[in-house]
Amino acid sequence: MALSGVDNLSRLPELKSKLLWTFLLLAVYRIGIHIPVPGVDSAALADFFESVSNTLFGLFDMFSGGGLRNLSIFALGIMPYISASIIVQLLGVVSPTIKRLQDEGAQGRKKITQYTRYGTVLITLVQGFGIAVGLESMTSPTGAPVVLHAGWAFRGITILTLTAGTVFLMWLGEQMTEKGIGNGISMIIFAGIVAGLPAAIFNTVRLMQAGEITLFLLLFVLAFMIAILAFIVYMERGQRRIPIHYAKRMMGRKMMGGQTTHLPLRINTAGVIPPIFASSILMFPATLASFSNNEILSKFSAYFAPSSIAYNVAYISLIIFFCYFYTAIMFDPKGIAENIKKQGGFIPGIRPGTKTREYIDRVLTRITLWGSLYVAAICVLPMILISQFNVPFYFGGTALLIVVGVAMDFMGKIESYMISRQYEGLMGKGSKVKGR
Numbered sequence: 001m002a003l004s005g006v007d008n009l010s011r012l013p014e015l016k017s018k019l020l021w022t023f024l025l026l027a028v029y030r031i032g033i034h035i036p037v038p039g040v041d042s043a044a045l046a047d048f049f050e051s052v053s054n055t056l057f058g059l060f061d062m063f064s065g066g067g068l069r070n071l072s073i074f075a076l077g078i079m080p081y082i083s084a085s086i087i088v089q090l091l092g093v094v095s096p097t098i099k100r101l102q103d104e105g106a107q108g109r110k111k112i113t114q115y116t117r118y119g120t121v122l123i124t125l126v127q128g129f130g131i132a133v134g135l136e137s138m139t140s141p142t143g144a145p146v147v148l149h150a151g152w153a154f155r156g157i158t159i160l161t162l163t164a165g166t167v168f169l170m171w172l173g174e175q176m177t178e179k180g181i182g183n184g185i186s187m188i189i190f191a192g193i194v195a196g197l198p199a200a201i202f203n204t205v206r207l208m209q210a211g212e213i214t215l216f217l218l219l220f221v222l223a224f225m226i227a228i229l230a231f232i233v234y235m236e237r238g239q240r241r242i243p244i245h246y247a248k249r250m251m252g253r254k255m256m257g258g259q260t261t262h263l264p265l266r267i268n269t270a271g272v273i274p275p276i277f278a279s280s281i282l283m284f285p286a287t288l289a290s291f292s293n294n295e296i297l298s299k300f301s302a303y304f305a306p307s308s309i310a311y312n313v314a315y316i317s318l319i320i321f322f323c324y325f326y327t328a329i330m331f332d333p334k335g336i337a338e339n340i341k342k343q344g345g346f347i348p349g350i351r352p353g354t355k356t357r358e359y360i361d362r363v364l365t366r367i368t369l370w371g372s373l374y375v376a377a378i379c380v381l382p383m384i385l386i387s388q389f390n391v392p393f394y395f396g397g398t399a400l401l402i403v404v405g406v407a408m409d410f411m412g413k414i415e416s417y418m419i420s421r422q423y424e425g426l427m428g429k430g431s432k433v434k435g436r
C-alpha cells in the first residue's frame with residue numbers, strides 16, 4: 001500500500017512540486033527561528049524562560065516553535081494572526097457588516113482576510129511594544145539583565161523586527177496554502193511543535209542512561225502515546241450523520257430531488273480553540289506573578305499550578321464552556337434548517353422549519369458534551385502523568401490535538417489530490433476512446 005502511494009507520487013510531478021514548495025517554505029520558517037532580535041542577551045533570556053515554563057510565555061513559545069525563547073524575528077509566531085482571525089469571527093456575531101461579508105461568498109471572504117491582516121499588524125505592534133518593555137525589566141535567575149542597552153532605540157527596533165517577522169510569516173503561510181499542500185498557517189504551527197521532538201527524544205535517552213527512568217517506563221510511555229494518538233484520530237473522524245431527504249419536484253421539464261443525503265456533525269466542532277483559550281486564562285496569573293513581587297498574586301499563582309487539583313478542575317470547566325461557546329459561534333442551526341427547507345429537504349420524522357432547528361440544536365448539544373469531555377481528557381491526562389508520576393511525556397494535550405489534526409488534514413489533502421488526478425486521467429482516456 002505504501003509502495004503504491006510512492007509509485008503514484010512519482011507519476012504526479014505537480015504533487016511533487018507542491019510538496020517541495022511546502023518543505024522549502026517550512027525550512028525558511030525554521031531558519032528564521034534562529035535569527036535573534038538585536039540587543040538581547042540570549043543566555044540570560046534562556047535562563048529566564050526556564051523559570052517561567054508554566055506561564056503564558058511557555059504556551060506562546062510552544063506555538064512559535066521556540067522562537068520566543070530565542071527572541072527571534074519570528075518570536076510572536078503566527079499567534080497574532082490566529083487571534084485576529086478569532087476576533088473577526090466573534091465580530092460576525094455582533095457586527096451586521098462582518099456577518100454580511102461572511103455570507104457574500106468569495107468576495108466577502110477576501111474582504112474578511114484583508115481585515116484579518118490589518119488586525120494581525122495591529123496586534124503585533126501592541127504585543128511587540130509589550131515584549132520590548134517587558135524585556136527591559138526582565139532578569140535571569142542569576143540577576144543578569146536580559147536587555148543589554150534599554151531605551152527607545154531598543155523598543156523601536158524590537159517592535160519593527162517582530163512586526164516584520166510576523167507579517168512575513170503570515171505571507172509565508174498564505175504562499176504555502178496557495179503553492180503547497182494543506183493549510184499554511186496550520187503547517188507552520190505543526191512544524192514549530194514537532195521541531196522540539198528530537199530534543200525531547202535526546203532528553204529521554206539521557207534520563208534513561210542516568211537511570212532516572214527504566215526501560216519498562218519508557219515502553220509504557222510509548223504504548224500510551226500510540227493509544228492516545230489512535231484515540232484522537234478516532235474521535236477527530238467521529239461525526240453524527242443526520243439523514244436528509246429531498247422530495248421530488250418539477251423544475252421546468254426536469255424532475256429534481258428524490259435523493260437522500262446527510263448532515264455531518266463533528267464530535268469536536270470547536271477544534272483546539274477551547275484548550276488554547278482555557279490555558280491562556282489560567283496561565284495569566286502566573287505570568288503576572290513572574291513580573292510582580294505581590295504576595296497575594298504569588299500565592300494565587302501557586303494555588304493554580306498545573307499540578308494542582310484546582311487548576312485541573314478549572315481547566316476542564318473552561319474547556320467545556322469554550323467548546324459550547326465556540327460551537328455556537330461556528331455552527332448556526334437556524335440557518336441550516338432554513339436552507340434545508342428552501343431546497344425542499346426534510347429530516348425523516350421532523351417537521352421542516354422550527355422543529356428541524358430544535359432537533360439539530362438538540363443533537364449538536366449532546367455531541368458537543370462528549371466532544372468537550374474528550375478534549376478535556378486529552379489535555380489533562382498528559383499533565384497528570386507529567387506532574388504526578390514524573391513521566392517524560394513530551395507533547396501536552398493541546399499540542400497533541402494540533403499535531404494529529406494537521407497531520408490528518410495534510411494526508412487527506414494528498415490523498416484527495418491523487419484521487420482527483422487519477423480521475424482526470426481516466427476521463428482523458430475515456431475521451432480518447434470515444435474519439436476513435
